[in-house]
Structures are given as structure tokens and as C-alpha cells.
Amino acid sequence: MTIAAPRHVELDYTGSERLTMNMGPQHPSAHGVFRAILQLEGETVVGVDAVIGYLHRCHEKLAETLTYAQYPSIASKTDYVAAMTSEFAYVRAAEMIGKIEVPKRAQYLRVIAAELQRVASHLLWLGTWCLDMGGALGGGATIFLYCIREREMILDLFESLVGARLLYGFYQVGGVRYDLPAGWVDTCRQTVDVIDTRIDEYQRMLEDNPFFQVRTQGVGVISRELAQEVGIAGPLLRGSGVAFDIRRGEPYSSYEDFEFRVPVETSGDCFGRYKVRMAEFRESLTIVRQALDRLPDGPISSRPGLKSVAQTRIPKGEAYARVEGARGEVGCYLIADGSAKPYRMKWRGASFSNLAILPHIIPGHKVADVVAIMGSVDPVFGEVDR
């Protein structure tokens, strides 16, 4: 069975005409610059054309002009909400080609940063999504401000670790750039404990709320088959009943050392994706706790400190490295030619693939549901457009 064509719904519509409505590119619910051209019959969407590319900077061409030492800090500008993840994918691809060992301590630090980043990213998603869906949810902006408050604690941790709050440049080929400052581990433990209790609070606020249930349950259903064929990943894929997590399926950076669950929901709707992310909060916090408990001593990089930007040379070869980001499979397909710069680099942005599901699931829903569905996909347009 092929499901290649985007859906087009025919209604017994007796109105005089079909309306074309433009949504975006500056629409408050788009979380960035995204334009949807909706075909409406009354209040119901029957067709959608997604227009993207407003944030395109051609990262792939840029990567061909920058060295392996320079690019990781630019990589963070693809997905700026989860900047650690994209750096991770890039350095991992270079390490796979060059067969470069990463010291155990650096691997653990990478895991801690990646998991805290996932929590920060999910917090921003939850806050903005609930804000989009409006005043019925605990007073509109309440949950948004709660989430931003908690995300701020994680950004403070990153700031004391790296010096930057949003775009880090923490990962580098062979290890990480900074070791933990004094007292960081204790602060991190406290933060993790606080956030753990707050997640209960969010769940109580939302799940008892009949408005929230009506707006998310049965809305934007993605079937297991369609999910795989379009290539959506991460919480969306797991919300459609596919138990696949790269951290479990092909462990990297010592993820095999940690115990965690891979939450799966079978409903495939907005509520299912919400449930998966809420469970992932806790799993990420568990991983951070385990990594802090067992953090080994030793060097944080297997390579000497950088004296020039062209110092890192990667032998001829190619590799595809993927990591489990907050939005799913973030992949970097890298071809090295033996010089200090890659010959070709392809980003598989998780948000790009996830967004491609919209033309398949939006038709048949009301305009108001478009906002709920788009938010549940959690696109970051820096990563869509790259």
C-alpha cells in the first residue's frame, strides 16, 4: 500500500466557494517563520501547502567552507532550541570516519548535556504549545511562564558550563571543550530534583482539564505506517506506536550504561505525542542522575588543545551519524576527503522530516486544530530550513 499523495478531503459542502487562507509566515502559532496556504470549506481544511525556507542559510554549503574545528559551533545554529544535539551529530560523524576515540568522561559529559538539552527543549515545546491552544489551559500564559521558569534553570547550568545560554560550541571532535566547574554537579542535582516535581504539577494542570483533552485527543492522528513512510522520528514516531529510540537501538556515547525506558503510545494523536514527551522528561532526568552518580575521572578530550582551526584532519571516508535529539533523528552524513574541511555534509534535520507529515494529517480538521497539530509536531524552523 502506498500513501504517497497528500490527503485531500471532499465534503458535502453547500457553501458558495472554497476559500484560500494564508497562515503565516508571521503567525504567532508557527514558532518561527512558516507559511501554510490552507484550502477551506467553511471552517474545515481540505488541503494544505506548506511553504518553508525563510530561514535557509545553506548550512550544507557553509560546512564545506569551514573546518572540523570551526563548524560544530555553527552546527548549533541549525536547531537553536536544542543546540547541543546538532553539534553532537556532526562531531560524531567526524569521529566515525576518523575512528577517533572519545574518553569515558567526555562521553558522560556529552550525555549529561544532551539530556539536559532535551528537557529544556521539551519545556519550551510544552509552554508554547499550551500557549497556542489558548486561555482554557490553566489561564493561558500560566503554563508557558512555568515552563520558561524551569528552562531558565537549565540555561543557567549551561551558562556556567560553557559561558553561553543558547548556542554552545560545547562538543568538539575527540571530546568536549569544557570540564565541569566547581559545584556544578550539586547545582545540577538540585535542578533535576526541582524539575522532576514540577512535571507532576504540569500534568495535574493539563490532564484533568477537559478542554485540553478535547483539543488533543483524536486530533492529528498519524498511523504507524504513514509515520515510517514519511520518516518522522522521535516523540512523533513513538507516539504512533513505533518503539524506536536511537539511544536504545544503536547506543552511542555510553548510552548502554544507563537504565531508561523508551515510552511508546499507540494513539498517534496530539495527546499521544504529549504523553510520550511527558514520560521522556522523567527518563532524561533519570539518565542525568545516573551519569552524575557514575561520572568517571579522566581527560575530557582525546586530542590536543586546538592551536589552529585547520588542525583537525579527517581521513578519506564517509559516515552517517545519527543521534536521538529532542525532535527525533538528527543525522549528519559526512564525506571527508582527507583535508581539514568536509567534501560534503548533509543534515538530516528532524524537524524537516517531521513537518513533512502536515499535508498528510491536517486535511479534515478545523482551522483551530491546525494550531494544535502544528504545536504537537514541535518544529524548530532553524532546523527545517537549515
Next chain:
Amino acid sequence: MTADQARVLIAERFSGAQVDGAAPVVVSVARDAWLDLARFAKETLGCRFFSFLSAVDWKDEGLEVVCKVDNLDAGLSLLLKTRLGPGVSACPSLVPVYAGANWMERECYDMFGIAFEGHPDLRRILLGDDWVGHPLLKSYAVDTPYPPYR
């Protein structure tokens, strides 16, 4: 379905295919077999997850289209490749097999100018409709001006 089994099945079905590697299994075929290979990967090898599709410009040797698909249940990854040959920029579209190829092929057309035959809606996706050229070709200089900007 293990990587070894997949390699044997591919070699049986596609006599001209070059197969090596284990994770992922890298399969190179001629352009004529591209669509058949994708269909075989999905239906026989169970690779229903579409990861990405892109291209590489090998300068004088021409363009190469690369596509990655996975069988998530069995942990099998396939990296499919086909060389289009010097001066050729047309390739069969995978949209009839994988819905996810739609946007990926549009991006690939945008960046490399590859015309995907059988694509239902082949137009630029990231760049504006009035853009001149295809930026990821090696012949496209990074500092190519784009009036009125540069």
C-alpha cells in the same frame, strides 16, 4: 532480517549491485534499477522507515543520489546509492514508494537541479522561486552574488 541476509537477497535480485558494509549496508546500483531497489528494500527487506535522500556532486564523475532507509524492527539500515553519470541530472523519483521522498527530492532538486522523473510536485522548497542556479553543485561558488543582495 540481518545485514548478512539482506546482502545475499540484494545480490540475488540485483546482479549489477555493489554491496558492502554492515551498519549501514551500502548498496550501489545503476540508475535504471533505482526505483526497483527502493521497492525491494521496502517490501522484501522491510525497510519501511525513510530517513533521508540527498545527492553528492563528484565533479567530473557526475552526480550521485544517496538515500537511507531503515527496518526499525530488525535494526537493519540501508544506504542506497546510484550514480547518474557525467552531465546527467535526471533520476527516477522514489515518491511512489516512500511518501517521505516528496520533500527530500524537492530539496535535492533545489540544491542540485536533479529532475526527479515521476515526482508529483517538483518545485523549489527552500530557496525562492526566482533563484538562479543550484547552490550545492561544486561549480556554484560560495560568493555567487544574488542581486540585489550579495
